[in-house]
Amino acid sequence: MKSTELEFILFDLDNTLYPRTSGLFDHIDRLINRYLEKVIKIPAKEVDRLRRAYLAAHGTTLNGLIAHHAVDPYHYLDFVHDVPLADYLVPDAELAQLIARLPGKKYIFSNASSSHCQRVLDYLGLSNLFSAVYDINYFNFRPKPDLAIYRELLDDIGGDPAKGIMIDDLIVNLEPAASLGMTTVFYDPALKNPPLLPPQGRSLNCLHRLPQLVTELRLRAPN
Numbered sequence: 001m002k003s004t005e006l007e008f009i010l011f012d013l014d015n016t017l018y019p020r021t022s023g024l025f026d027h028i029d030r031l032i033n034r035y036l037e038k039v040i041k042i043p044a045k046e047v048d049r050l051r052r053a054y055l056a057a058h059g060t061t062l063n064g065l066i067a068h069h070a071v072d073p074y075h076y077l078d079f080v081h082d083v084p085l086a087d088y089l090v091p092d093a094e095l096a097q098l099i100a101r102l103p104g105k106k107y108i109f110s111n112a113s114s115s116h117c118q119r120v121l122d123y124l125g126l127s128n129l130f131s132a133v134y135d136i137n138y139f140n141f142r143p144k145p146d147l148a149i150y151r152e153l154l155d156d157i158g159g160d161p162a163k164g165i166m167i168d169d170l171i172v173n174l175e176p177a178a179s180l181g182m183t184t185v186f187y188d189p190a191l192k193n194p195p196l197l198p199p200q201g202r203s204l205n206c207l208h209r210l211p212q213l214v215t216e217l218r219l220r221a222p223n
């Protein structure tokens, strides 16, 4: 990336714009288990194994449920995202200012539903900062890390991957972005040892240090 050429930043939403330690995603995780048990009628002791199998074979639990149980994705997404946000999240005015000041256009790139993304952004006070939200509905329920949706997103924003940054709390989601030439930032507040990152990848353990990292990336780049 040339120092003058940062054009866009893709932000993951869950466990990135709010910390994993908030417990919000654990609540969603419990609702996914409940959906399998109560709605699909999977025996409780089978739920974990089945979720792991669907994740490995289909990318998400949802895609496994669509393939094997003809689940209505809208019903599933409404069920698993029915979370009392106020129990877990705290609006973060400092984060809002920080994101607003970052260079380039900002987008959300999330495996969650449109309504969940909007509710979380509204609650955190971040709704006005993003040019668009690319969620699981937009991609017809195909999730990250499916390379095809990264290409579709870049096409839609007219983005040159060499001029973009992607930040996510899952390395597996960053790998396709790196393979297309984006600079990737792995976010983990509990980061201790350097993880195995994609080529040219960086890591971050505090979101409030993102402006500093972005500045470093731009300064380091050849003009």
Ligand SMILES: [Mg+2]
Residues within 6 Å of the ligand: 012, 013, 014, 015, 016, 168, 169, 170
């Ligand atoms: Mg995430």
